[in-house]
Amino acid sequence: MTAPAGPADGSAVVSALREALGDAVVTTSARLEAVRADKSGHRSASRPLAIVDARSVEDVQATMRIATSTRTPVVTRGAGTGLAGAAMAGAGEIVLSTLMMDRVLEIDEDDLLAVVQPGILNGVFNDLLADRGLWFAPDPASRAISTVGGNIATGAGGLLCAKYGVTRDAVLGLTVVLADGRVIRTGHRSVKGVTGLDLTALMVGSEGLLGVVVEAIVRIRRRVAGTVATVACFFPDAASAARASSAITAAGVQPAVMELMDAASLRAVDALLGTSMGGAGAAHLVVQTDGPAAGEEAAAALDIVRSLGGTAELTTDLTEGERLLAVRRAMHPAMERLGTALIEDVSVPRSALPAMFAAIAEIEERFGITIPTVAHAGDGNLHPNFVVEGDSVPPHIWDAADALFTAALTLGGTLTGEHGIGVLKRRWLADELGDDQVELQRGVKAVFDPLGILNPGKVFDPLVVA
Amino acid sequence: MTAPAGPADGSAVVSALREALGDAVVTTSARLEAVRADKSGHRSASRPLAIVDARSVEDVQATMRIATSTRTPVVTRGAGTGLAGAAMAGAGEIVLSTLMMDRVLEIDEDDLLAVVQPGILNGVFNDLLADRGLWFAPDPASRAISTVGGNIATGAGGLLCAKYGVTRDAVLGLTVVLADGRVIRTGHRSVKGVTGLDLTALMVGSEGLLGVVVEAIVRIRRRVAGTVATVACFFPDAASAARASSAITAAGVQPAVMELMDAASLRAVDALLGTSMGGAGAAHLVVQTDGPAAGEEAAAALDIVRSLGGTAELTTDLTEGERLLAVRRAMHPAMERLGTALIEDVSVPRSALPAMFAAIAEIEERFGITIPTVAHAGDGNLHPNFVVEGDSVPPHIWDAADALFTAALTLGGTLTGEHGIGVLKRRWLADELGDDQVELQRGVKAVFDPLGILNPGKVFDPLVVA
Numbered sequence: 001m002t003a004p005a006g007p008a009d010g011s012a013v014v015s016a017l018r019e020a021l022g023d024a025v026v027t028t029s030a031r032l033e034a035v036r037a038d039k040s041g042h043r044s045a046s047r048p049l050a051i052v053d054a055r056s057v058e059d060v061q062a063t064m065r066i067a068t069s070t071r072t073p074v075v076t077r078g079a080g081t082g083l084a085g086a087a088m089a090g091a092g093e094i095v096l097s098t099l100m101m102d103r104v105l106e107i108d109e110d111d112l113l114a115v116v117q118p119g120i121l122n123g124v125f126n127d128l129l130a131d132r133g134l135w136f137a138p139d140p141a142s143r144a145i146s147t148v149g150g151n152i153a154t155g156a157g158g159l160l161c162a163k164y165g166v167t168r169d170a171v172l173g174l175t176v177v178l179a180d181g182r183v184i185r186t187g188h189r190s191v192k193g194v195t196g197l198d199l200t201a202l203m204v205g206s207e208g209l210l211g212v213v214v215e216a217i218v219r220i221r222r223r224v225a226g227t228v229a230t231v232a233c234f235f236p237d238a239a240s241a242a243r244a245s246s247a248i249t250a251a252g253v254q255p256a257v258m259e260l261m262d263a264a265s266l267r268a269v270d271a272l273l274g275t276s277m278g279g280a281g282a283a284h285l286v287v288q289t290d291g292p293a294a295g296e297e298a299a300a301a302l303d304i305v306r307s308l309g310g311t312a313e314l315t316t317d318l319t320e321g322e323r324l325l326a327v328r329r330a331m332h333p334a335m336e337r338l339g340t341a342l343i344e345d346v347s348v349p350r351s352a353l354p355a356m357f358a359a360i361a362e363i364e365e366r367f368g369i370t371i372p373t374v375a376h377a378g379d380g381n382l383h384p385n386f387v388v389e390g391d392s393v394p395p396h397i398w399d400a401a402d403a404l405f406t407a408a409l410t411l412g413g414t415l416t417g418e419h420g421i422g423v424l425k426r427r428w429l430a431d432e433l434g435d436d437q438v439e440l441q442r443g444v445k446a447v448f449d450p451l452g453i454l455n456p457g458k459v460f461d462p463l464v465v466a
Numbered sequence: 467m468t469a470p471a472g473p474a475d476g477s478a479v480v481s482a483l484r485e486a487l488g489d490a491v492v493t494t495s496a497r498l499e500a501v502r503a504d505k506s507g508h509r510s511a512s513r514p515l516a517i518v519d520a521r522s523v524e525d526v527q528a529t530m531r532i533a534t535s536t537r538t539p540v541v542t543r544g545a546g547t548g549l550a551g552a553a554m555a556g557a558g559e560i561v562l563s564t565l566m567m568d569r570v571l572e573i574d575e576d577d578l579l580a581v582v583q584p585g586i587l588n589g590v591f592n593d594l595l596a597d598r599g600l601w602f603a604p605d606p607a608s609r610a611i612s613t614v615g616g617n618i619a620t621g622a623g624g625l626l627c628a629k630y631g632v633t634r635d636a637v638l639g640l641t642v643v644l645a646d647g648r649v650i651r652t653g654h655r656s657v658k659g660v661t662g663l664d665l666t667a668l669m670v671g672s673e674g675l676l677g678v679v680v681e682a683i684v685r686i687r688r689r690v691a692g693t694v695a696t697v698a699c700f701f702p703d704a705a706s707a708a709r710a711s712s713a714i715t716a717a718g719v720q721p722a723v724m725e726l727m728d729a730a731s732l733r734a735v736d737a738l739l740g741t742s743m744g745g746a747g748a749a750h751l752v753v754q755t756d757g758p759a760a761g762e763e764a765a766a767a768l769d770i771v772r773s774l775g776g777t778a779e780l781t782t783d784l785t786e787g788e789r790l791l792a793v794r795r796a797m798h799p800a801m802e803r804l805g806t807a808l809i810e811d812v813s814v815p816r817s818a819l820p821a822m823f824a825a826i827a828e829i830e831e832r833f834g835i836t837i838p839t840v841a842h843a844g845d846g847n848l849h850p851n852f853v854v855e856g857d858s859v860p861p862h863i864w865d866a867a868d869a870l871f872t873a874a875l876t877l878g879g880t881l882t883g884e885h886g887i888g889v890l891k892r893r894w895l896a897d898e899l900g901d902d903q904v905e906l907q908r909g910v911k912a913v914f915d916p917l918g919i920l921n922p923g924k925v926f927d928p929l930v931v932a
Contacts, residue, residue, distance in 0.1 A: 110716045110817040155660035162657055168667060169635050184903040190813040191628055191845035192883035194621035194671040195891075195898050196925065197907045201634060201667030205660040222718050225759075250576045252688050292758035293691075347656040351576040379657035417658035425661075432661050437650040440913060441663045447909035459662065 010049045010092060013072050017050055017094070020062045026051040035075075035095045038082040039142075039332075040424060041340035043391065044090030048075065051095040057177065057214045063096050064212065065181035073456045076208045078119060078147035082154060083343050084422025086207040086458050096212060098149050104128055105215070113172060113189060114220050118149025118213050133223045137164035140418070141329055152213055155205030157418030159257045159328075162249075162350075162378035164221070166418075168204045175215035176203060179449045189217055202444070207420050208455035210448040224290045228256075229298030230321035231287040233305045233312040234277075238262040238373065239361070241283040242354040244308045245377035248287065249350050251304060253297045257288035258378035259328045262357075265372040265385075268334040269327055277327070285310070285377065286324050331374050335385050342386040342393060342424070344401060346408035347417030350380040359407035360384055367400040381417035405431065421459045429459065476515045476558060479538050483516055483560070486528045492517040501541075501561045504548040505608070505798075506890060507806040509857065510556030514541065517561040523643065523680045529562050530678065531647035539922045542674040544585060544613035548620060549809050550888025552673040552924050562678060564615050570594055571681070579638060579655060580686050584615025584679050599689045603630035606884070607795055618679055621671030623884030625723045625794075628715075628816075628844035630687070632884075634670045641681035642669060645915045655683055668910075673886050674921035676914040690756045694722075695764030696787035697753040699771045699778040700743075704728040704839065705827070707749040708820040710774045711843035714753065715816050717770060719763045723754035724844035725794045728823075731838040731851075734800040735793055743793070751776070751843065752790050797840050801851050808852040808859060808890070810867060812874035813883030816846040825873035826850055833866040847883035871897065887925045895925065 102119035139158035173187025267278035568585035639653025732744035
């Protein structure tokens with residue numbers, strides 16, 4: 001195929017896609033409308049050209065060959081549960097959906113690895129593994145509706161990272177379709193491997209900028225033996241809950257899960273679930289321990305909580321433990337009821353958690369707003385929520401977000417622990433990375449995508465989204 | 467500084483270095499001779515121009531600015547313990563030694579991280595940490611003489627990777643001096659962080675091709691509580707020891723250490739230590755378990771070993787455990803006594819360990835040679851040793867190595883688990899990665915190093931070293 005000098009017109013692109021891919025090409029209104037948005041609450045200004053429901057590696061290759069020859073931008077998309085706008089698609093773009101590539105190709109119990117297609121849902125994958133006494137550690141709160149491919153694209157984290165690692169640690173190898181339709185295989189099935197540059201790790205969290213992941217070799221684990229103990233605590237305020245969580249990790253306890261919710265979050269969840277946890281000034285901390293030392297660790301956490309002024313209950317009943325955690329998992333739906341939630345995602349060193357909560361309280365006061373905040377306290381990742389009415393974010397909210405990011409960076413942290421940059425955090429990218437590193441990263445992107453057709457305008461574009 | 471059109475002459479480069487860096491610039495015969503080689507047993511054809519003993523980030527920057535302006539190649543070097551020739555330096559090159567940048571800048575017990583300079587020795591670092599009940603998991607067999615910077619440059623692994631992760635998992639952030647002397651900071655001090663492309667992970671294992679690591683934020687751990695149990699076993703042959711090690715991991719036991727030595731290795735160690743382990747056909751397996759379930763896991767391993775025809779002893783005495791492991795740690799010096807050892811480093815999925823040992827036996831027979839082999843059996847990483855006389859490797863040994871690599875790749879493994887490509891494995895790089903991926907990797911290298919001055923001829927150069 002000879003590439004024309006500039007972008008082809010949209011209808012010619014759709015015709016070429018239809019000729020190559022038949023009814024995998026979808027242009028119905030409802031579908032095109034849906035892919036303008038992700039779960040960030042934002043949406044692009046207009047509809048994309050078409051959606052390709054890829055069913056095979058060959059479908060992805062055919063799509064990319066046409067995109068390259070016609071210079072048409074491609075937005076790769078899984079379940080669309082992203083929170084940074086990276087999978088939002090707009091005018092002139094092809095959406096390459098990998099949601100129908102959802103098979104588990106292999107589960108190897110001896111080598112503790114699985115080979116999966118990107119469209120498999122995290123929850124479905126884990127259900128399959130559970131039947132064999134196995135599990136996949138990356139555990140985004142959205143696991144019931146989000147894909148493993150999305151995990152890899154964003155480097156999504158979740159509740160278990162402090163003890164069980166981040167997504168990068170769980171990916172051993174990838175099959176990737178490049179911008180021009182060629183296929184590469186990175187990584188290996190062995191525990192170790194250092195041949196050449198680590199493109200597997202580079203792909204994790206690359207937000208659709210470098211290629212299309214069509215298959216992944218992921219590390220799986222055996223179910224952890226022993227008790228699961230859950231300690232649920234209330235504190236007078238978020239700052240004291242944060243101090244307790246820092247004290248728990250500093251004491252050498254390694255919780256599998258440690259989740260913190262502030263009073264405004266509890267009130268929102270109360271409104272959704274009909275519960276009544278959000279008394280004035282209350283904050284909630286759930287600590288879950290597992291493994292051979294679960295009981296001892298939970299007892300140690302309980303002592304620390306009580307010594308720091310918290311009230312706590314301990315259970316080793318699994319169902320009761322899940323019920324206590326369900327409060328935390330209800331946070332996102334609870335926020336959605338309040339309006340459009342801009343869910344932030346700063347991450348700081350664990351010991352800085354109390355300082356970060358203090359900074360949030362200061363920002364609330366300065367801007368006259370409430371910022372309901374939950375935190376994966378075990379790893380220092382906070383989700384402060386800005387709730388707004390309607391689709392557009394008012395300037396003072398962006399200013400408050402700016403103050404939030406500055407505080408996180410000052411504390412040695414990052415803009416985004418697990419959601420990614422997408423379009424929503426583009427303008428702060430250089431604040432964290434510095435101009436020289438941004439220039440290098442753009443250079444790496446250009447090596448993979450010389451025509452700039454892979455998710456253009458995401459991550460690096462400095463334009464502000466309205 | 468204006469860059470000239472081509473490389474400057476060597477004496478002008480050395481003069482410029484002396485002017486900027488004074489007595490940090492070394493050109494004594496002994497030092498220049500030493501940096502022609504690493505621990506691979508190979509050496510470059512001639513001496514480099516000079517060595518810069520950098521004492522600060524500024525020294526590294528000054529060196530790189532001069533290298534850029536004069537188009538002079540730079541070989542970054544730590545302790546020179548590499549086994550793939552990546553730190554060997556030759557004609558016209560500057561050696562940038564980071565060995566004197568050896569300070570621990572910070573140990574943060576609450577956040578379980580340390581900030582170190584690259585020249586700190588792994589052993590020295592771990593001794594400092596041990597005083598506080600902490601440790602750094604990457605544990606190359608060379609830990610007493612190798613640096614943390616070298617670990618990072620090669621992605622070195624060691625004995626503990628199956629349970630405690632590879633070097634990539636232990637590096638949170640890096641300060642890197644670029645080819646032109648600019649400085650970037652990648653990563654963060656938080657557990658999570660996904661801002662932009664993961665250049666921290668890309669740097670790990672990049673063998674001096676992309677920049678000079680001058681500071682690292684590394685993850686440290688609390689000392690594992692509980693017993694350490696060591697099971698030392700003998701088997702009639704390596705294949706049955708390999709079957710036992712696969713059975714142990716398949717049974718859900720997670721050893722901290724599991725090391726396998728074949729009969730030829732035992733004989734070599736016997737010759738060094740004056741012991742007498744290497745009876746005809748014997749093979750040795752050491753399994754070490756730690757943590758709360760150490761005792762149970764060791765007992766389970768013992769049962770498996772005995773059921774598969776091994777004889778075994780179990781100790782929970784730490785000193786006795788270290789003595790049993792010392793046999794394994796004596797392997798490299800034992801090989802050095804026999805001649806020039808080409809230490810290979812293939813890695814395969816753990817379940818393929820018996821098949822890989824069978825392949826090695828077949829290669830020994832086909833080429834009429836003995837290949838003493840040890841393996842980090844817990845993670846499937848084997849070190850087959852080709853022992854030759856003199857400095858040059860005869861063609862039939864390269865052919866045997868070629869057969870070895872082909873076998874590892876066929877089993878889903880890799881050319882190199884932890885030593886890197888350097889110069890010794892360049893000609894097989896494309897066999898593993900494929901031409902398209904090699905092209906991409908070269909492109910990424912060029913983004914970081916547009917003039918090609920960072921460790922040129924390593925990893926990507928297809929020329930065969932004599």
